[in-house]
Amino acid sequence: MWKYIKSRFGDLVRSYFDEFRLVFHDGGIILFFCFLPLAYPIIYSLIYNPEVVRDVKMVVVDHDRTSKSRELVRSLDACQEIRITGYAADLDEAKRAMHGHDCYGILEIPDGFSKRLGRGEQSPAVIYSDMSLLLRYRGFLVAATNVAQEMGAGLLEEKIGHTLPIAATISTGDPLPVENISMGNIENGFDSFIMPGVLVLILHQCIVLASGMAGGARRERTRRGCGEETGSVAMSMAGEMLCYMTILLVPVMFLLHYVPLIFSFPMAGSAFEIFLFILPMVIACMGLGFCFQSIVWEREAVFVLWVVTSVALLFLSGLTWPRYAMSPLWSFIGDMLSATWGVEGFIKMNANGSSLAQVRAEYVNLWLLAAFYLVAGYCLRRWVMRPSLQRAGRSAVG
Amino acid sequence: MKELPEKGFRAIFMRSVLQIVRRPMYWAGFFLLPLFFLFFLTDEMEDGLPQRVPAAIVDKDGSAISRQITQNLGSMQMVDLVEDCNSFTQARHDMQSGKVFGFFLIPEDFQADLLAGRKPVITFYTNMAYFVPASLLFKTFKTTAVYAKAGIAMSVLDAAGAEVDPSTLLMPVNITSRPLGNPGLNYAIYLCNSFVPAVLQLMIFLITCFSLGQEIKYGTSRRLLRMADGSILKALAAKLLPQTVIWLVLVIFMESWLFRWNGYPMHGSWWWLTLSEVMFVLASQGMGVFFFGLLPNLRLSLSISALVGVLSFSLAAFSFPVESMYPALGIFSWVLPTRYNFLIYIDQALNGIPVYYSRVWFVAYIVFMLLPFTMMWNIKRCMKRPAYVP
Structure with missing residues (x-):
């Protein structure tokens, strides 16, 4: 019995150090473990770091040319979302500007805009928006709503003052103020919205890619006739996992703590609880990596087979397209991926300040998935990979 | 069966076809992954917009007016009032655990304060960590609040005996937004x-570099050069032509799938769009070969392909405009074929404007196609002396 434990422990230690040797002799794996988690998040965060879309160019077609219409233009120009670049004589000229990519919106003020307001009728104006990017349209919409309400409130006050001077003395200004508070991402910024999810995905992809490449490297080594695998499958898997965890300690801290710190993303959660939360995701990723190894026949195949999945993981995680609106099929596929739960839980903890108890569902799911992937990985290695490697090794030697 | 020729364009072409047919990995890279994404992305977002965002209401007043507001909110199309909370804390907990994306708070003594003119404040909270549902919720909450306000102003004026048109009260200045092309x-x-x-661009980069790198890794590049009589141009053209054909079929399928079968807006000429897609494939292949020429090593060229290909999703400014990025990063959007594909699609399909306005984008494609010619010497040098550096 003692001997058995000793030999198993020997397997574990050997595979732990073997894996280190493999990783540090392979530039490709080093790249995945160092460059990917250290450089990617910086580049990504910098791309979106301006956070909000300001000063989208707009051209005005003013058929009214009165002080009220100019007030409207001035107020829109004063919004942070819009910059009025000029007046066009008619809609055709404005269209030409839009087609030539000199503006992304056209404000058309009809003749009689001011007269209508004076008569106490509703006075319309139109913003034509280019729809290439939703963020630009959103900016126009927010600015237009704010300006319309502000001007409306001003006019209403005037009106009440005119018709009911007594009412004005009782109640001046807005009778019912409305406040909006953005939670989670208080600046409504794009970087703070997308990056926390992307950070988790980067960690996920870094582990799976590195693990896949290590599997490919092992196969190539065996095909060349050196380093045939022996010993317990479970122990060698455990050794590899411990090795990855040792290497990943710094990247995980950097990704989940320091990147949000550097770029001042929302950081409402407790760092310790976040690390506790991410642990099962890391284990599940390694399990997924072990499964992935069974189809990686050579090191470089991981690029072709896995890199593109990042996009699918992003959309399945419910970050951009919420999970409650997905069809059962996609929602089920999302359920089966550790990235989904990792992203969901991390955003809740990091942005909304949830405690570990509040993301219980995600946490439990992650542990279940970790167990599932590890068992699947074990089976694949024990009964699919190991035999094929042994065959390959024998034929290489023989 | 006819013997395959030993040398020449046809021989390399057939060899390349066989390489693709024999490796399941190529099937995955050429067909499985791109087609999966085509189907997945179009199917997932089939509804166009996520309807009925889960939200909560916190009515601390429980008066006639506050119940009226709750009812109005509940009847809005975009919102699904799943929770009726008693306190702010409870609503915040629901938001933190992901049950709701926002909540609408009516304070205590709302009705009494309102009627006495003490100006109670209605507050709504949206969880902007989820941008799309929170933005939709914001719009609905805001509309409800504006309606509530108008209703109150109406009743005050009515009581005082003034006659007013409700629409002018609601919004005297009415700015309508017309989203062009995607109403x-x-x-x-x-x-x-x-x-x-x-x-598609990512997969083209990867497979181009992978297939060329394989020749060097397994030392078969010398044979390839011999088959092409030492002409690197001939070798590359014959080697990559089968891939070009596959990509062209895929890209035309993609175009038909999106614009014909899914009915996405197509307001311009099919010819220009098709030309753009064809040139897009060639430009991406050109860039792939360029990467390989730059770093004629399987892993490094794949790494740079993956880096550029994945960063394209952000750098090509599909969601965040280039003019809002830092100039030092925004400038990189101009060196990506997929950026030009996007710009031409906007001009030609979504907006349907004269092709004159997109002329520069088409020229950009040609530049990408010419890129590999700057690197031919390096590819040839490495193909002559293949050395595999892991």
């Missing part, structure tokens, strides 16, 4: 037309 604000139209080509 329903369909998220799928906006997203799939940029992301699917970007996926």
Whole structure:
């Protein structure tokens, strides 16, 4: 019995150090473990770091040319979302500007805009928006709503003052103020919205890619006739996992703590609880990596087979397209991926300040998935990979 | 069976076809992954917009007016009032655990304060960590609040005996937004037309570099050069032509799938769009070969392909405009074929404007196609002396 434990422990230690040797002799794996988690998040965060879309160019077609219409233009120009670049004589000229990519919106003020307001009728104006990017349209919409309400409130006050001077003395200004508070991402910024999810995905992809490449490297080594695998499958898997965890300690801290710190993303959660939360995701990723190894026949195949999945993981995680609106099929596929739960839980903890108890569902799911992937990985290695490697090794030697 | 020729263009072409047919990995890279994304992205967002965002109401007043507001809110199309909370804390907990994306708070003594003119404040909270549902919720909450306000102003004026038109009270200045080309604000139209080509570009980069790198890794590049009589141009052209054919079929399928079968807006000429897609494939291949020429090593060229291909999704400014990025990063959007595909799609399909305005983008494609010619010497040098550096 003692001997058995000793030999198993020997397997574990050997595979732990073997894996280190493999990783540090392979530039490709080093790249995945160092460059990917250290450089990617910086580049990504910098791309979106301006956070909000300001000063989208707009051209005005003013058929009214009165002080009220100019007030409207001035107020829109004063919004942070819009910059009025000029007046066009008619809609055709404005269209030409839009087609030539000199503006992304056209404000058309009809003749009689001011007269209508004076008569106490509703006075319309139109913003034509280019729809290439939703963020630009959103900016126009927010600015237009704010300006319309502000001007409306001003006019209403005037009106009440005119018709009911007594009412004005009782109640001046807005009778019912409305406040909006953005939670989670208080600046409504794009970087703070997308990056926390992307950070988790980067960690996920870094582990799976590195693990896949290590599997490919092992196969190539065996095909060349050196380093045939022996010993317990479970122990060698455990050794590899411990090795990855040792290497990943710094990247995980950097990704989940320091990147949000550097770029001042929302950081409402407790760092310790976040690390506790991410642990099962890391284990599940390694399990997924072990499964992935069974189809990686050579090191470089991981690029072709896995890199593109990042996009699918992003959309399945419910970050951009919420999970409650997905069809059962996609929602089920999302359920089966550790990235989904990792992203969901991390955003809740990091942005909304949830405690570990509040993301219980995600946490439990992650542990279940970790167990599932590890068992699947074990089976694949024990009964699919190991035999094929042994065959390959024998034929290489023989 | 006819013997295959030993040398020449046809021989290399056939060899390349066989390489693709014999490796399941190529099937995955050429067909499985791109087609999966085509189907996945269009199907996932089929509804266009996520309807009925889960939200909560916190009514601390429980008066006639506050109940009226709750009812109005509940009847809005975009919102699904799943929770009726008693306190702010409870609503915040629901938001933190992901049950709701926002909540609407009516304070205590709301009705009494309102009628006495003490100006109670209605507050709504949206969880902007989830941008799309929170933005939709914001719009609905805001509309409800404006209606509530108008209703109150109406009743005050009514009581005082003044006659007013409700629409002028609601919004005397009414600025309508007309989203051109995508009136329903369909998220799928906006997203799939940029992301699917970007996926394709990534796969083209990767497979181009992978197939060329394999020749060097396994030392078969010398044979390839011999078969082409030492002409690197001939070798590359014959080697990559089967891939070009596959990509062209795929890209035409993609175009038909998006614009014909899914009915995405197509307001311009099919010819220009098709030309753009064809040139897009060639430009991406050109860039792939260029990467390989730059770093004629399987892993490094794949790494740079993956880096550029994945960063394209952000750098090509599909969601965040270039003019808002830092100039030092925004400038990189101009060196990505998928960026030009996106710009031409906007001009030619979404907006349907004269092709004159997109002329520069088409020229950009040609530049990408010419890129590999600057690197031929290096590819030839490495193919003559293949050395595998892991």
